[in-house]
Amino acid sequence: xxxxxxxxxxxxxxxSAYTVLPWIAVLPETVEQVRAVLRLCxxxxxxxxxxxxxxGLSGGALPVAEGVLLSLAKFNRILEVDPANRLARVQPGVRxxxxxxxxxxxxxYYAPDPSSQVACTIGGNVAExxxxxxxxxxxxxxxxxxxxxxxxxxxxxxxxGSLGLDSPGYDLLAVINGSEGLLxxxxxxxxxxxxxxxxxxxxxxxxxxxxxxxxxxAGVIGAGLLPAGxxxxxxxxxxxxxxxVHAGYPVDAAAVVLCExxxxxxxxxxxxxxxxxxxxxxxxxxxxxxxxxAERRKFWAGRKAAFPAVGRIAPDYYCIDGTIPRKRLAExxxxxxxxxxxxxxxxxxxxxxxxxxxxxxxxxDASHPGELERAEALGEEILTLCVEVGGTVTGxxxxxIEKLNPMCVQFGAPELxxxxxxxxxxxxxGLLNPGKAVPTLAxxxxxxxxxxxxxxxxxxxxxxx
Amino acid sequence: xxxxxxxxxNLAGRALEACVRGEPLRIHGGGSKxxxxxxxxGRALSTLAHTGIVHYEPTELVLTARSGTPLAAIEAVLxxxxxMLGFEPPHFGSGATWGGTVxxxxxxxxRPWGGGVRDAVLGCRIVNGRGEVLxxxxxxxxxxxxxxxxxxxxxxxGTLGLLLEISVKVLPRPECxxxxxxxxxxxEAQERMIRWGGVGLPLTGMAWDGRLHLRLAGPxxxxxAAARRVGGDRPVAPEALWNGLREQTHHFFSGEGDxxxxxxxxxxxxxxxxxxxxxxxxxxxxxxxTAVSGPDAVFAAARAAGGHARLFRGANSTATRCAPLAPAxxxxxxxxxxxxxxxGILNRGLCQEAS
Ligand SMILES: Cc1cc2nc3c(=O)[nH]c(=O)nc-3n(C[C@H](O)[C@H](O)[C@@H](O)COP(=O)(O)OP(=O)(O)OC[C@H]3O[C@@H](n4cnc5c(N)ncnc54)[C@H](O)[C@@H]3O)c2cc1C
Ligand SMILES: Cc1cc2nc3c(=O)[nH]c(=O)nc-3n(C[C@H](O)[C@H](O)[C@H](O)COP(=O)(O)OP(=O)(O)OC[C@H]3O[C@@H](n4cnc5c(N)ncnc54)[C@H](O)[C@@H]3O)c2cc1C
Numbered sequence: 043x044x045x046x047x048x049x050x051x052x053x054x055x056x057x058s059a060y061t062v063l064p065w066i067a068v069l070p071e072t073v074e075q076v077r078a079v080l081r082l083c084x085x086x087x088x089x090x091x092x093x094x095x096x097x098g099l100s101g102g103a104l105p106v107a108e109g110v111l112l113s114l115a116k117f118n119r120i121l122e123v124d125p126a127n128r129l130a131r132v133q134p135g136v137r138x139x140x141x142x143x144x145x146x147x148x149x150x151y152y153a154p155d156p157s158s159q160v161a162c163t164i165g166g167n168v169a170e171x172x173x174x175x176x177x178x179x180x181x182x183x184x185x186x187x188x189x190x191x192x193x194x195x196x197x198x199x200x201x202x203g204s205l206g207l208d209s210p211g212y213d214l215l216a217v218i219n220g221s222e223g224l225l226x227x228x229x230x231x232x233x234x235x236x237x238x239x240x241x242x243x244x245x246x247x248x249x250x251x252x253x254x255x256x257x258x259x260a261g262v263i264g265a266g267l268l269p270a271g272x273x274x275x276x277x278x279x280x281x282x283x284x285x286x287v288h289a290g291y292p293v294d295a296a297a298v299v300l301c302e303x304x305x306x307x308x309x310x311x312x313x314x315x316x317x318x319x320x321x322x323x324x325x326x327x328x329x330x331x332x333x334x335x336a337e338r339r340k341f342w343a344g345r346k347a348a349f350p351a352v353g354r355i356a357p358d359y360y361c362i363d364g365t366i367p368r369k370r371l372a373e374x375x376x377x378x379x380x381x382x383x384x385x386x387x388x389x390x391x392x393x394x395x396x397x398x399x400x401x402x403x404x405x406x407d408a409s410h411p412g413e414l415e416r417a418e419a420l421g422e423e424i425l426t427l428c429v430e431v432g433g434t435v436t437g438x439x440x441x442x443i444e445k446l447n448p449m450c451v452q453f454g455a456p457e458l459x460x461x462x463x464x465x466x467x468x469x470x471x472g473l474l475n476p477g478k479a480v481p482t483l484a485x486x487x488x489x490x491x492x493x494x495x496x497x498x499x500x501x502x503x504x505x506x507x
Numbered sequence: 508x509x510x511x512x513x514x515x516x517n518l519a520g521r522a523l524e525a526c527v528r529g530e531p532l533r534i535h536g537g538g539s540k541x542x543x544x545x546x547x548x549g550r551a552l553s554t555l556a557h558t559g560i561v562h563y564e565p566t567e568l569v570l571t572a573r574s575g576t577p578l579a580a581i582e583a584v585l586x587x588x589x590x591m592l593g594f595e596p597p598h599f600g601s602g603a604t605w606g607g608t609v610x611x612x613x614x615x616x617x618r619p620w621g622g623g624v625r626d627a628v629l630g631c632r633i634v635n636g637r638g639e640v641l642x643x644x645x646x647x648x649x650x651x652x653x654x655x656x657x658x659x660x661x662x663x664x665g666t667l668g669l670l671l672e673i674s675v676k677v678l679p680r681p682e683c684x685x686x687x688x689x690x691x692x693x694x695e696a697q698e699r700m701i702r703w704g705g706v707g708l709p710l711t712g713m714a715w716d717g718r719l720h721l722r723l724a725g726p727x728x729x730x731x732a733a734a735r736r737v738g739g740d741r742p743v744a745p746e747a748l749w750n751g752l753r754e755q756t757h758h759f760f761s762g763e764g765d766x767x768x769x770x771x772x773x774x775x776x777x778x779x780x781x782x783x784x785x786x787x788x789x790x791x792x793x794x795x796x797t798a799v800s801g802p803d804a805v806f807a808a809a810r811a812a813g814g815h816a817r818l819f820r821g822a823n824s825t826a827t828r829c830a831p832l833a834p835a836x837x838x839x840x841x842x843x844x845x846x847x848x849x850x851g852i853l854n855r856g857l858c859q860e861a862s
Contacts, residue, residue, distance in 0.1 A: 124772075124774075125705065126701050126705075126773075126774035127772040127773055127774045127775070128704065128705060128773070129772065148705070149705060149706065150705065170651065171651045171655070173649055177648065177649060178648065181622065181626065182649065182651075184626075184655065184658070185622060185626050198835045199835075200835055200836055200839065201833075201836075202836075204770065204813065204814050204815055205771070205772040205812075205813035205814060206770035206771045206772060206791055206792075206813070206814035206815065207618060207619060207623060207770060207788065207791050207792070208612075208623065208662070208770050209770070209815060210815050210817065210829045210830075210832065210860055211829075211832055211836070211840050211858070211860035212659060212662075212663055212667070212840055212843055212858070212860070213612075213625050213658055213659050213661060213662055213663070214659070214839070214843070216625055216655050216658035216659055216661075217654055217655055217656075217658075217659050219655060220651045220654070220655050221654055221655075236707075237704075237705050237706050237707035238707065239707055240707055260566040260567075261566070263566050263567075263568060263679075264565055264566040266589055266590075266679035266680070266682070267679070268678070268679060305707060305709065305725075305729070306707060306708070306709060306729050306732065306733060307732075308726075308728045308729040308731075308732040308733075309709060309725050309726055309728070309729030309732075311728065312725075312726035312727070312728045312729055313726060316726075365645075365647040365648070365649045365650055366647065367564070367567055367569075367646060367647060368566065368567050369564060369566060369567060394649070396648075397647070397648035397649050398567075398647050398648065398649070399647075399648075399649045432645070432646055432647070433645065433647050433650075434645050434647055434649075434650040434651075434652050435652050436650070436651050436652050437647070437649035437650060437651065438649055438651060439651075440651055441651075441652060441653070445652070449652060449653065452652055452653075453642075453652075453653060456639045456640075456641050457641050457642060457643065457653070460635065460639075460641055460656065460846070460847070461653050461654055461656075463846040463847075464654050464656070464843070464846050465654075466846070467839065467842040467843050467845075467846050468839070479653070480653060480654075
């Protein structure tokens, strides 16, 4: 496709602030066709951007103007569900949730559950190493993928991993997970399936301060519990979601913690009792326990609808994604509050407390000149803060084009050079998804000119310009 | 007490010097796994002076330690806080170090449920073959910034970088653990492993050595309930069994012939090979001791089943340990090696796949 009206649907992913029309878009149906496209692009030095469902939040699937947009939408078949070996072999365009649906008749499921799971594809999940509420207990995509087959830009078909739990040589499967489409085009994925838990039960605990809630979360982990989900919402988010879904949340609380246990009935019962005691001991104002499946779903309804709910109270919002060591939670949230005042933009917090993955939502109005830029600047400050306390600039959304500057805060020139040389191993000409995920050293030098963080000058050996 | 000593400047200096001179370095920790890694070329470079736990916060479930730290000392520190390494690594000797553990990437019987070494790794500091000190990943559970170089180091046998510090996710130690065993054939054992592996029991081990052994762990009520569901006998010394499987002190490992490790999808049948079998990891890791089946037969059978085989301990030290990789993949391995170690100074010749 090359007509502008056909290309329009591909002009951005879910980070809609950035749009670029690709030169052409192709929708191949077979691996041979993908190979032919890549070979042609390689010989003609044309950039290629792979695309799954386009739900990425960091502009990873943003097209390049002079390049090919390679959609994997037609690779949507589940090739095999093998219950005895607890695995499924799927094409990259299969939706995350569709895998669990196909495995359900065998009492199995696919654990990683990004909130976008109804729409996002397994190819995109591998490229982003996506995670969700289940991460703390069941891991990210990298922990749940056995084998990936990909095509290099030269059209070489490679199989990484095996149907066992490891494979000979270097763990290149780990490198492909989270490689943001820079190393190859994924054409088949074999995922691990897990037994569906017999039961799940959830606690909802209210606290009068973020700090107390943060300490309670640490307390739950410190007590030796590993919840299937451990989430937190602040007051702003709580109120917005309550107005939206009427889940019966305690809106006067400063923070709410959701803690879910899953497994065998006896196990869940024991762990829920223990978690309840820990939450109470950490000063919870009240602790509710889901009595049945309907109530459990109700507890989660607000959390799951938090983003759209916040979306209702402001014309636009900008969702950040950084991870911090859990014990710095109260401090970081306090600092975000101060930054919010300083920049004059409200920030709502809803996040995976169990693994320290924050998603501050910065509310703004794009129709007010300069507000988007202010929101972005505030976002960068927050990510810098995450790195300063020992965390990272992205926990699950990837770097894409969005977090290239914050990457310069987290990594120095030697690390970035190592990333570039690893990229060159797969794609020497830099044709796959150019300009994403790993900033150039020149960019960091330029960025470093205006931002000196914690007195540490990044890339000091490079000339400033 | 673990001695706290940062030897990284010295180690990086040695690597830089070696890089400039083009002289290979043979990295070693405790020397406990040479039989597995093989002996590389060049001058010995010891990590044993680089010790200490840099960071450990039980409520964060994260531990960071220097590579020369004894594995046993790390496990002891974790145990004090009721925590452990989920991958249950083998020591293969009292001198095992943290660096060697990650560089070899070996995991014990708990692996299918607790994850492998690479699954636990969150971040690392390394010296690459240019003598540069680099940090990747971090100390948080979720981190997708940049390529995942940290996990690439697990099992790379020190050929891509000398590990200085490694951060891992640790797990709470279960409140209660119990082992049940059953007299049954290997075929029957496999059927039960498939069945029980698919229903969400709190499993942390499933192995067959003539009898089927099941290890359950979790809250006491749950373990009791699960044990009631599966039945079976209670062995006298279950810890000795699981330790024996992990450290290969189990009598199976002391017999004659080559010891092969086959990594396979758990339910496949691989009856065509002759020798003695031991099944671990619920069927995903099988040990074959044989004087009959030759390398080609073992490689072919493992590949046909969707997995791979490695000669783990062989009488003949020059024997081929792994089947060659597909040409494109082998070329990729060589380029990865060159990207980290262009001159080829780190453990030259150890990663057979990359040489
Ligand atoms: C004090 C001492 C001196 C030795 N001197 C010699 C000698 O002169 N000549 C000789 O042939 N052998 C020597 N050895 C044996 C030599 O250590 C082995 O060949 C070694 O490679 C085995 O691995 P290891 O000691 O690291 O054991 P483990 O700690 O179990 O390590 C196994 C594997 O991991 C790698 N590794 C270990 N630590 C790291 C790390 N931090 N970063 C990256 N990779 C790592 C090793 O290179 C090896 O491939 C010596 C051993 C000791 C303890
Ligand atoms: C409402 C909402 C909630 C979300 N919640 C979460 C969450 O909880 N956790 C989380 O991790 N993410 C979340 N995301 C982000 C996003 O859904 C994930 O990153 C997802 O994995 C992207 O999948 P996709 O198929 O949409 O990929 P795309 O957006 O199409 O592409 C993402 C990246 O993957 C590459 N890519 C895609 N397919 C391939 C392929 N076959 N081969 C090579 N590269 C490929 C692209 O080039 C691009 O770099 C959320 C997004 C939205 C909109």
